[in-house]
Amino acid sequence: MPVSARGSAARFFDTLVLVTRLTPPMLSRRADLKGLHGVVNFQLTGAGGGSWHCRFVDGCVVFGRKTRPDSRATLRLPAEEFLRLLAEETTLWSLTATGRLKVDGDGSAPMVLGFLSSQFRRIQDADGLNGMFGRWYANRVLGTTQRSIR
Amino acid sequence: MKFSLFFEMQISQPTLESERHLFRACVEQAELADRLGYHAVWAVEHHGLAEYSHCSAPEVFLSYVAGRTQRVRLGHGVTLTPSRYNHPIRIAERIATLDIVSDGRVEWGSGKSSSLVEQVAFETEIPKLHEQWLEAQKMIPLMWQTDVFEWHGAAYDIAPTRVIPKPVQRPHPPMHAACSKPDSTRLAAELGLGALNFGLGDDDYLTEKVQLYKRTVAASKPADYVRTDHYACTIPTLVLQDDRKACEYGFRGARFFAEAMSAYYLSGDRPTSELDVPRDFLTADDLAEASRFRNTPGSQLSCLVGSPDVARETVSRFARAGVDELILIMQMGTVPNELVNDSVRIFAEKVMPHFDNGQ
Numbered sequence: 418m419p420v421s422a423r424g425s426a427a428r429f430f431d432t433l434v435l436v437t438r439l440t441p442p443m444l445s446r447r448a449d450l451k452g453l454h455g456v457v458n459f460q461l462t463g464a465g466g467g468s469w470h471c472r473f474v475d476g477c478v479v480f481g482r483k484t485r486p487d488s489r490a491t492l493r494l495p496a497e498e499f500l501r502l503l504a505e506e507t508t509l510w511s512l513t514a515t516g517r518l519k520v521d522g523d524g525s526a527p528m529v530l531g532f533l534s535s536q537f538r539r540i541q542d543a544d545g546l547n548g549m550f551g552r553w554y555a556n557r558v559l560g561t562t563q564r565s566i567r
Numbered sequence: 568m569k570f571s572l573f574f575e576m577q578i579s580q581p582t583l584e585s586e587r588h589l590f591r592a593c594v595e596q597a598e599l600a601d602r603l604g605y606h607a608v609w610a611v612e613h614h615g616l617a618e619y620s621h622c623s624a625p626e627v628f629l630s631y632v633a634g635r636t637q638r639v640r641l642g643h644g645v646t647l648t649p650s651r652y653n654h655p656i657r658i659a660e661r662i663a664t665l666d667i668v669s670d671g672r673v674e675w676g677s678g679k680s681s682s683l684v685e686q687v688a689f690e691t692e693i694p695k696l697h698e699q700w701l702e703a704q705k706m707i708p709l710m711w712q713t714d715v716f717e718w719h720g721a722a723y724d725i726a727p728t729r730v731i732p733k734p735v736q737r738p739h740p741p742m743h744a745a746c747s748k749p750d751s752t753r754l755a756a757e758l759g760l761g762a763l764n765f766g767l768g769d770d771d772y773l774t775e776k777v778q779l780y781k782r783t784v785a786a787s788k789p790a791d792y793v794r795t796d797h798y799a800c801t802i803p804t805l806v807l808q809d810d811r812k813a814c815e816y817g818f819r820g821a822r823f824f825a826e827a828m829s830a831y832y833l834s835g836d837r838p839t840s841e842l843d844v845p846r847d848f849l850t851a852d853d854l855a856e857a858s859r860f861r862n863t864p865g866s867q868l869s870c871l872v873g874s875p876d877v878a879r880e881t882v883s884r885f886a887r888a889g890v891d892e893l894i895l896i897m898q899m900g901t902v903p904n905e906l907v908n909d910s911v912r913i914f915a916e917k918v919m920p921h922f923d924n925g926q
Contacts, residue, residue: 454748454750507853508822508825508826508845509825509826509829510821510822510825510826511822511849511853511857513867513869514818514821514822514853514857514860514867514869514870515853515856515857515860516856516860516863516865516866517856519865520768520769520772520867522772523748523749523768523772524767524768524769524772524773524776524867525747525748525767525768528829528833531829531833532833535829535830535833535834535835535836536835539834539835539836
């Protein structure tokens with residue numbers, strides 16, 4: 418079954434929105450966020466799509482529903498392609514080169530997608546409670562906890 | 568517009584043998600660039616970024632290239648200036664020496680490194696890297712211009728010292744800085760430095776960024792060195808007679824380049840084993856789609872891949888945006904060296920003559 422049929426891009430963002438509300442700003446490793454700044458909007462089209470934004474402040478990232486007018490860029494892509502990126506069935510480079518990912522504004526903003534997808538993989542591989550959360554989260558978003566192997 | 572070659576010195580799944588071959592191949596490509604009229608060859612400085620960049624001692628590589636070439640300029644960039652990587656005095660000495668042995672052919676670029684591999688390996692103080700870069704960037708041109716150099720700053724405190732030798736180019740070689748985000752491009756312009764960018768975004772974005780740079784650099788008034796007004800873009804490139812072959816190998820190489828870079832710069836990890844990145848050819852669908860999407864409205868100016876006709880069209884887009892120099896990354900980890908050599912030749916013969924190459 419393709420990841421688009423079993424997964425949900427909305428769950429990826431809605432879970433992060435919820436975590437933002439419940440906990441202090443997360444993913445606060447400054448070094449990880451070096452170079453990432455401001456507000457970036459996401460518009461995911463097609464089934465399971467929607468609009469969200471993330472905001473980088475002082476080395477932390479927070480998520481919210483809907484887009485914001487003060488963004489430095491809006492990234493548009495099909496929800497299905499976003500799930501394939503998370504499932505490692507495609508790459509950020511391929512999305513950009515084929516035009517499936519559209520960028521309005523700052524041309525360096527796709528790096529945010531690279532950051533989110535790499536953190537999504539990273540947390541699944543973590544030890545302890547973080548890893549347990551990561552695998553539960555991956556299951557919720559992708560419908561599986563098994564990372565693909567190239 | 569000027570055209571140059573860029574050496575990260577990439578290897579996919581390296582062995583000791585392939586690493587030795589890589590260095591020989593890069594020297595050969597630099598010699599070819601010299602004969603074919605390229606403006607410069609640029610060599611980076613990275614440490615521990617296996618597969619992505621094996622160019623950890625560019626000063627050695629460029630010195631060797633200097634001795635084997637006649638006219639091509641030597642882009643030493645970017646040098647990592649924070650002191651844990653290189654003390655500013657050592658940088659001033661090495662650049663000046665290279666400028667002497669090459670008879671005044673050095674272009675110097677500086678940066679601070681944003682890779683955790685390098686930052687941690689060299690025990691840097693990450694929050695202080697920017698400040699150290701900035702201070703070194705101001706100190707080094709003074710070292711080249713003053714007989715006895717002395718400095719008392721936040722990051723460095725240097726007693727009166729004669730920093731020798733002095734470069735051939737007076738008052739100093741052209742100076743550039745690594746920058747890819749609009750903010751860092753603006754800062755380079757405010758400092759009166761050339762801007763070394765990776766190709767990102769579409770035509771409107773690039774044009775806006777170049778204009779921002781040009782407006783800002785024109786107003787800059789560096790007190791202690793000569794302004795360099797120069798906007799360069801670095802892009803993965805493969806130009807072959809056969810468009811399909813160029814796309815097959817070029818897109819695969821560009822994807823390897825981008826994904827290997829992401830593994831070191833975006834993952835938050837410090838990879839120490841074989842990179843988990845795709846190395847195979849693109850799927851037939853992706854290849855067809857990426858080929859079709861080139862040079863269409865909204866397409867990104869992030870690679871230069873295809874036949875000479877397609878390449879000329881892509882280069883024209885950079886020229887219209889006002890870019891001064893295209894630094895071509897032909898040497899990518901998954902591209903066979905024979906194809907890199909073909910690309911260096913074909914680009915010089917079929918694309919460069921349509922632009923002036925700064926001649």
